[in-house]
């Protein structure tokens with residue numbers, strides 16, 4: 664369960680980081696990670712869904728986000744990277760809680776992380792949703808996606824943010840629109 668207060672804090676953090684990095688939509692997650700001092704590593708066949716490997720690394724980066732290859736499922740790749748950024752800030756303290764960052768180890772997501780079984784998984788999904796779909800742009804996209812019949816074409820909304828339809832639907836529900 665992520666409380667309303669926690670959700671607002673997570674949203675403020677995700678909005679703040681996106682603004683700081685001056686990212687438009689669809690959010691360029693690879694540019695975001697590079698700007699934050701990290702690196703994305705695409706790997707297949709590992710036992711967990713994704714992870715954050717704490718640095719410093721030999722390539723000069725402060726963290727690696729390890730995810731399954733982009734080519735397999737580009738939208739999942741984008742959401743996974745954003746989800747791991749959520750763990751990086753919320754649960755490892757990167758840049759915002761230096762003492763926590765100093766103490767923490769790597770963060771490994773289980774293969775079932777999308778189901779959101781734990782508070783940390785829900786929080787990371789919340790972060791990813793806000794990071795990839797800013798509220799103002801989301802509402803504008805909804806306005807643009809109204810059909811002649813007065814319905815919302817959710818596929819069109821999802822395309823604006825380069826996310827899956829289910830991610831766009833979830834964001835709409837979180838904003839209390841659907």
Ligand SMILES: [Zn+2]
Pocket residue numbers: 746750772776783784787
């Ligand atoms: Zn996770």
